[in-house]
Amino acid sequence: MLKPRTVEELAEMLARPAKHARTIALEGCASKRLMGGPTPQADEYVTTSGLNRVLQYEPHDLTISVEAGLPWRELTALLAKHRQMIPLDPPYGAVATVGGVVAASSSGPRRRLYGTARDVVIGMTFVTLEGKQVRSGGMVVKNVAGLDMGKLMIGSFGTLAAIAVVNFKVVPAPEVERSFLLPFDSLAAAIAARDSILRGVLQPSAIDLLNPAAGAALGNRAWLLAVCCGGNTAAVDRYERELALLGNGVAFDGERHDSLWHYVRELTPTFLSQHQHGAVVRVSCTLKELQSVMEFLPGVALARAGSGVCYGYFERTQDAALWLSSAARRGWKGVLEFSPEEWKQDVEMWPAPGGDIELMHRVKKLFDPENLLNRGRLYRRI
Amino acid sequence: MLPKGARDRFAALLGPGNYLDQPDDLKLYEYDGGVDKHAPDLVVFPRTALDVSHIVKLAREYRLPVVGRGAGTGLSGGAIPREGGLVVAFARMNRILEIDLEDERAVVQPGVVNLDITAAVEGNGYFYAPDPSSQRACTIGGNVSENAGGPHTLAYGVTTNHVLGLELVLPDGAIVETGGKECDLPGYDLTGLLTGSEGTMALVTRVTVRLMRKVELVKTALAIYESGEDAGRTVAEITARAITPVAVEMLDGVMLRMVEEATHAGYPMDASAVLLIELEGLREQVEEQVEQIREACLLCGAREFRVARTAAERDLLWKGRKNAFGAVGRVSPTYYVQDGVVPRTKIAPTLRFIAEVARSSGLTISNIFHAGDGNMHPIILFNPRQAGDLEKARGCGEAILGYCIEAGGSITGEHGVGMEKNELMARQFPPETLEMMSRLKLLFDPEGHLNPGKVLPTGRGCLEIRQQPLTAGTPLL
Ligand SMILES: Cc1cc2nc3c(=O)[nH]c(=O)nc-3n(C[C@H](O)[C@H](O)[C@H](O)COP(=O)(O)OP(=O)(O)OC[C@H]3O[C@@H](n4cnc5c(N)ncnc54)[C@H](O)[C@@H]3O)c2cc1C
Numbered sequence: 039m040l041k042p043r044t045v046e047e048l049a050e051m052l053a054r055p056a057k058h059a060r061t062i063a064l065e066g067c068a069s070k071r072l073m074g075g076p077t078p079q080a081d082e083y084v085t086t087s088g089l090n091r092v093l094q095y096e097p098h099d100l101t102i103s104v105e106a107g108l109p110w111r112e113l114t115a116l117l118a119k120h121r122q123m124i125p126l127d128p129p130y131g132a133v134a135t136v137g138g139v140v141a142a143s144s145s146g147p148r149r150r151l152y153g154t155a156r157d158v159v160i161g162m163t164f165v166t167l168e169g170k171q172v173r174s175g176g177m178v179v180k181n182v183a184g185l186d187m188g189k190l191m192i193g194s195f196g197t198l199a200a201i202a203v204v205n206f207k208v209v210p211a212p213e214v215e216r217s218f219l220l221p222f223d224s225l226a227a228a229i230a231a232r233d234s235i236l237r238g239v240l241q242p243s244a245i246d247l248l249n250p251a252a253g254a255a256l257g258n259r260a261w262l263l264a265v266c267c268g269g270n271t272a273a274v275d276r277y278e279r280e281l282a283l284l285g286n287g288v289a290f291d292g293e294r295h296d297s298l299w300h301y302v303r304e305l306t307p308t309f310l311s312q313h314q315h316g317a318v319v320r321v322s323c324t325l326k327e328l329q330s331v332m333e334f335l336p337g338v339a340l341a342r343a344g345s346g347v348c349y350g351y352f353e354r355t356q357d358a359a360l361w362l363s364s365a366a367r368r369g370w371k372g373v374l375e376f377s378p379e380e381w382k383q384d385v386e387m388w389p390a391p392g393g394d395i396e397l398m399h400r401v402k403k404l405f406d407p408e409n410l411l412n413r414g415r416l417y418r419r420i
Numbered sequence: 421m422l423p424k425g426a427r428d429r430f431a432a433l434l435g436p437g438n439y440l441d442q443p444d445d446l447k448l449y450e451y452d453g454g455v456d457k458h459a460p461d462l463v464v465f466p467r468t469a470l471d472v473s474h475i476v477k478l479a480r481e482y483r484l485p486v487v488g489r490g491a492g493t494g495l496s497g498g499a500i501p502r503e504g505g506l507v508v509a510f511a512r513m514n515r516i517l518e519i520d521l522e523d524e525r526a527v528v529q530p531g532v533v534n535l536d537i538t539a540a541v542e543g544n545g546y547f548y549a550p551d552p553s554s555q556r557a558c559t560i561g562g563n564v565s566e567n568a569g570g571p572h573t574l575a576y577g578v579t580t581n582h583v584l585g586l587e588l589v590l591p592d593g594a595i596v597e598t599g600g601k602e603c604d605l606p607g608y609d610l611t612g613l614l615t616g617s618e619g620t621m622a623l624v625t626r627v628t629v630r631l632m633r634k635v636e637l638v639k640t641a642l643a644i645y646e647s648g649e650d651a652g653r654t655v656a657e658i659t660a661r662a663i664t665p666v667a668v669e670m671l672d673g674v675m676l677r678m679v680e681e682a683t684h685a686g687y688p689m690d691a692s693a694v695l696l697i698e699l700e701g702l703r704e705q706v707e708e709q710v711e712q713i714r715e716a717c718l719l720c721g722a723r724e725f726r727v728a729r730t731a732a733e734r735d736l737l738w739k740g741r742k743n744a745f746g747a748v749g750r751v752s753p754t755y756y757v758q759d760g761v762v763p764r765t766k767i768a769p770t771l772r773f774i775a776e777v778a779r780s781s782g783l784t785i786s787n788i789f790h791a792g793d794g795n796m797h798p799i800i801l802f803n804p805r806q807a808g809d810l811e812k813a814r815g816c817g818e819a820i821l822g823y824c825i826e827a828g829g830s831i832t833g834e835h836g837v838g839m840e841k842n843e844l845m846a847r848q849f850p851p852e853t854l855e856m857m858s859r860l861k862l863l864f865d866p867e868g869h870l871n872p873g874k875v876l877p878t879g880r881g882c883l884e885i886r887q888q889p890l891t892a893g894t895p896l897l
């Protein structure tokens with residue numbers, strides 16, 4: 039395992055094997071071995087975990103620049119000291135590195151209000167197989183100088199280049215955060231409540247939907263809307279009053295609020311640790327389609343109901359793959375997001391890519407003509 | 421000059437009324453909102469993506485440069501065919517194809533005017549967030565190409581944060597879709613890569629955008645200062661207090677007087693600067709924030725802090741801001757706007773530097789800009805008939821942008837690089853970065869047909885990064 043300590047070393051450790059057509063596998067701290075396509079058998083293994091410095095942080099500029107191997111929890115802890123945050127809420131947040139979170143475009147509940155990595159990354163340095171350090175963007179929140187190449191790295195699963203440095207814009211943490219768990223006896227009722235929130239003036243940061251199987255662990259076998267709200271006390275009180283009109287809910291503050299969102303954020307890691315053969319599918323859908331997707335998911339299921347992303351949990355990977363192909367026949371756009379490593383070669387992970395897959399292959403070829411880097415990591419299509 | 425026979429082939433392809441080839445007509449397409457000029461050889465008006473596809477195929481046969489054009493409000497020469505050839509004007513692809521409020525999406529053709537999207541949905545309580553000051557004229561296609569911002573970018577993000585899908589025509593005529601109505605589609609974010617590519621990689625023929633729900637309460641305040649630097653310091657103070665306005669715009673004294681004379685927006689004529697600050701959200705939140713902002717402004721030396729009491733008062737304040745360039749036009753025959761960005765804590769020293777540049781050049785430079793995110797717009801007034809003035813103005817612009825780079829910022833926050841700042845790219849980025857951009861551009865446009873001579877240094881400047889075209893006839897993509 040190669041562990042560069044500087045960006046220059048990283049460049050060298052990629053360029054040298056690449057020159058001899060040796061395959062390379064990249065990782066941060068390997069928290070996402072179950073995520074995406076297979077972690078390749080490679081000639082060289084490179085970890086970014088030695089690149090773990092904070093390079094620049096001026097709280098009043100609301101920006102921060104860090105190396106890719108910095109643990110996500112250290113980044114969030116540092117920001118929290120200044121009452122700031124990057125609210126991506128990724129799963130595996132306690133172990134993941136910054137580079138891994140960005141390369142997998144991990145996101146979580148509060149994406150409804152704050153977006154995903156593509157909305158909060160303002161600059162990046164990545165290293166190509168030629169050993170070149172490429173800089174995209176910068177340290178200012180608005181910047182259209184040249185192509186936004188960082189966008190290509192977000193969600194690329196390290197198949198194009200190695201992310202070395204990431205610059206983020208940060209936001210002030212809300213004065214108060216409170217959450218609400220609203221139970222409904224039917225999916226239709228939960229969706230109707232969601233719609234009335236979306237149509238109103240309240241702006242919750244998260245609107246997650248848990249099916250009864252997902253809610254069971256919270257002691258509530260109903261369809262649950264988990265809503266997170268931030269603001270000053272008066273605003274949060276108002277959320278409480280108005281959300282109460284939608285259902286007979288419970289409000290969560292302080293530690294109970296934290297543990298609710300910890301449960302939701304970490305549902306995937308928890309499920310996979312309990313089900314060795316388990317798998318998780320992810321479907322991107324419109325807000326309208328979300329009801330049918332959730333209805334169609336047989337087991338534990340969770341949705342970012344204000345954004346249109348559904349996660350379905352399966353105890354057996356074969357069932358997940360079967361479900362995914364039938365979802366694709368309905369025109370839904372899904373992937374096998376998490377699965378055991380021994381299954382990854384045998385199942386279809388990304389059944390229905392769009393018409394732009396051809397362009398994606400060309401982009402891959404530009405960066406990595408010999409297909410050396412993280413081969414197959416992008417749901418085995420790339 | 422069009423190659424022999426080309427005009428007739430285009431005429432046959434498009435039919436009468438769908439192209440312009442007379443010198444007088446072509447002259448209208450030789451400029452945009454910036455200071456550069458070059459006339460096209462032909463202007464075409466497609467109505468569908470298929471038209472666009474046929475057009476680029478034919479252009480490719482004759483090896484003609486192809487330059488997209490929206491409303492021509494761009495400020496960096498993006499829509500200027502600097503090497504002649506074809507201008508593809510999207511004025512007739514101006515339909516809103518779908519409004520889908522339940523999914524918070526609209527699907528539009530590229531020629532749709534920015535403000536028309538909001539106009540179409542505001543009755544239902546929605547809006548399209550990116551709001552360039554030119555939003556009454558500029559098009560979504562132009563916005564996507566430049567990754568346009570606006571005053572409310574501070575809270576809502578720029579165009580790229582609101583575009584989910586594109587339909588594109590590649591230089592070989594292929595029609596491709598990226599992204600869609602859904603978010604987080606797996607694979608490379610080609611939509612994100614193409615947004616802001618300034619028409620150098622593909623022509624945009626359809627755009628899927630996010631619609632947002634209008635907020636409950638909007639408060640607009642005007643803070644008035646005796647010193648521009650105090651206004652600059654206020655921006656840092658607002659951030660330090662973790663207040664999150666949706667817009668913080670600054671106008672300096674010179675600008676105030678020009679704007680007030682033209683618009684009668686109620687700006688003070690004698691002040692050195694004002695901040696126009698907007699807060700939005702839930703009533704409880706906004707009311708508290710107005711007081712916090714008042715405190716921050718007064719602490720930093722504002723002599724007065726007013727809050728617009730009615731929607732009419734608020735609109736008037738914004739009218740002053742959004743019509744500012746028009747107001748400048750009344751005073752100076754020509755002006756040159758820059759678009760550098762600095763970290764927000766460096767606004768005050770940057771203003772000082774700009775004042776110094778103005779003093780030593782003898783030109784008037786006025787500032788009106790998106791202060792909340794550090795996006796400066798120094799407006800350099802000059803008289804083109806005065807020998808050497810344009811060159812002097814360009815010199816001032818370059819000096820200011822050099823300063824922005826040194827301060828850790830960027831040469832452009834929203835207007836794009838175009839043909840105006842492409843040589844400066846080599847000062848902001850190392851050669852490896854420029855080379856990667858160039859390879860990505862050539863991946864999409866190997867023959868270099870699309871908007872040639874833009875964004876990347878041409879090699880005529882300080883650095884040899886060539887946008888080297890392949891020879892015609894090699895297979896594209
Ligand atoms: C008074 C004034 C105020 C302004 N304020 C702002 C502001 O606040 N924020 C901001 O960001 N900008 C601002 N601008 C700049 C300008 O309005 C924006 O850059 C806008 O996005 C340009 O849109 P347009 O339709 O006029 O595009 P054009 O100027 O016609 O073209 C701009 C670029 O887009 C390309 N292009 C256009 N359509 C297509 C297409 N369909 N496919 C591919 N490429 C295409 C062109 O080739 C060119 O490179 C302002 C300009 C003026 C004059």
